Amino acid sequence: MGQKVYVLGGYQTDFGRNWSKENKHIVAMFREAVNGALQSTKVEAKDIEVAHVGNFAAELYAMQGHLGAFFLEADPAFAGLPTYRHEAACASGSISILAASAEIEAERYEVACVLGVEQMKTVPSKIGGDYLGTAAWYDLEAKGIEFPFPKLFGKLGDEYDKRYGLKSEHLAGISAINYANAKLNPNAQTRTWYMNLSQANSKDDTNSVIGGMIRLSDCSQVTDGAAAIILASEKYATKYAKKHGLNLKDIPYIKGWGHHTSFIRFEDKVAESKDNPYILPHVRQTALDAMKRAKIADVSGLDGLETHDCFTTSEYMAIDHFGLTKPGESWKAVENGTIALDGKFPINPSGGLIGAGHPVGATGVRQALDAYKQVTGTAEDYQVKGAKNFATLNIGGSGTTSVSLIIGR
């Protein structure tokens, strides 16, 4: 890796809010998140040299494109600012971070603002489910299918079951941990929802099947929200540390990253991996690349993970793909408490997508912000004690685009 890219902090909106009920345009979310990030980091708008937006489908949900331009609405001091908008389905937030950090590494700019944003409660859930289908190959995998994505991730569960065996109670265990962690997170969407292990295990009409092994409690939420972070070069971070009486060593940086793309169709992914112990080998490679670049030998060098649990099966997959267990043995980490908040390797202390919420384009940025909070000891009630290196895994589509970051000190 070239120049170090520091993370100065950021801001997340309360994912429990329904911005349509407040009758708000997506720009309101934009303003609150960007201004929140500037205020919490004490970086002035005039210091930002470039800005990137991650967003999946504002054209569909909010009838609004050209999102980069809205930085100027957040603060007139951004007039003239170079901006980008990036899309890679649910990984849109992370690829925005990659693009911004590449610019800092290349010494084009010293300070970047990265915003992930999605307003999803503008439409009924069935229509929203159809929009999400565009993250798959729409005509072949989603058109005319009600809620295509739970069905695709249900197939991931089926594939695990076929190759290694999979019990629904282990998926329920993942769900229950995420919901329990979310109760500790003041920005989590589900923090007051009635959910626990027995509800996640229940098989009655309050927890109906959505697709394959996926029940209601296995799904992430339809969420409105935004998250913004400020990235900086070593040169700026040094000045920043001095100005605010900090030690540069205490400011986290992006130690490593991984980024791969697989076939868009789920059945093509499975066909590709039929002789591989890892069902989604490109995701596995993404995790390995991030650790290699961070000079971390294996998962034991990490203090936890904010992973993409759009459904419990995707977190189940992340467990063995990160190497926490042997392939197909993720259930062990659920059963023995490894991934719980007080376990050896906590996963999703924030509550993840299931508990904290999943505003699609914002998720990757929210994960990076939570990793930042963990390694700076500012995650409050959901703090992983003594965390120094924290990973993220953000996935677009049915395991199609995967991005992992390792943020640490």
Place this chain on the structure above:
Amino acid sequence: MTREIKKVVLLGANGTMGFGSGTLFTGADCEVHFLARTKAKAEEGLIAAKKLVRSNTVGNKVTLGSYDKDLEKSVANADLIFEAVAEDFQIKSEFYEKIDQCRRPDSIVATVSSGLSITKLAEPRSKSFQKHFLGLHYFNPPHVITGTEIILGKETDPTLIDFLIDWCAKNQQRVMVKTFDRPGFAGNRVGFKVLNEVAQLAEKYGPAYMDAIIGPYTGRAMAPLATIDLVGWDVHRAIVDNVIDNVTSESDEAFATYHMPEYMRDLLEDGTLGNKSGKGFFKRVEKEKFVLDIATGDYVPVSSVSVPKPAFIKEMKFLHNVGKYKEAMKIFAEAEGPEALIAQKVIGGYISYSFHRVGEVTEDITAIDMIMGMGFNWAPPSVLVDTIGLKETVAMMEKAKVLVPLALSKALSKNSKKPFFNHPQVNIGKFFVAK
């Protein structure tokens, strides 16, 4: 001794606040004994609780019983006795007498009362009861609204309050607010002042006009008269009358705004209770919305009522819509015209009344801010001052002839830049609804 809450007895399990609160205790992994007049009534409460939170697992932790058969035994075994029976002093007192005879000496007795005096309710009881009795006021619906008041009586052991504040925050995700034992406590005292004042003004201007002028754009999830319809006119009467009966015009500068309008009393007698009776200030017939004509008592289609649409409201709604809350609220404070003046008087009055209650209903303005924000879903008074601007707020209050609180005039004379509301975890933008 390490105090624990594992076993809870719930009295009034078939009432809305009863079964709603019950889910907070089962969700906190407590065993909860649902009690009502009959076991069948208690079961109705459990069914409603399951429906409320969409989970049948509520039942895993619940046993059912009746007062006659089960109260004595279950109270004797409980760590917490949670009373949610009718909001009536006499009825509550009778239950406390029974509880006093069979409770464990260390068990907590809490009432969900929304404003009756905790001290007076406990007065006839044993020393031990008085020491362990307190108010735990969840707001409706409790599984959604997190703001919760906790109220000490004169003899309540303060360590119990500290314990419960921590316990409810950790196990029930509550935002806990400590209030003094005053009529209506803090939230209802401040909130119903505004609601009743709007009901008074409706007599002159009409309900549709008032809900348009004091609409969500002024910093609330729902317009005031629609809120009274939701709460219920009977509940509204109980709350404002309790304040009238126990507060004087000497101690409360806005006492007059607490008199419930006669038209409301008359209609209440004829069965107008708000949404629960199908008619209040508003009613719906199929898809059409009707509004009460106060002079005649008839309902007319809302669409037939002419409501002025002043430019400042339109402009503010647009600014809220795009997230420019400060700009919007500045326009509010500086707007001219009859509608603006009414709105400024009500909102300025809300800020003024809140600051003037500090020391009487809570220790500080933060407690009032938190209960108005998290219990009522209204922009907390301090958020309004910060968003409008201190200088502009004071100017608006002076123009509207509202008493300027000392805290504001002092801060202004010192040219203070310090925000009144400082809770970064609260998204203040959510209070400014673009409707």
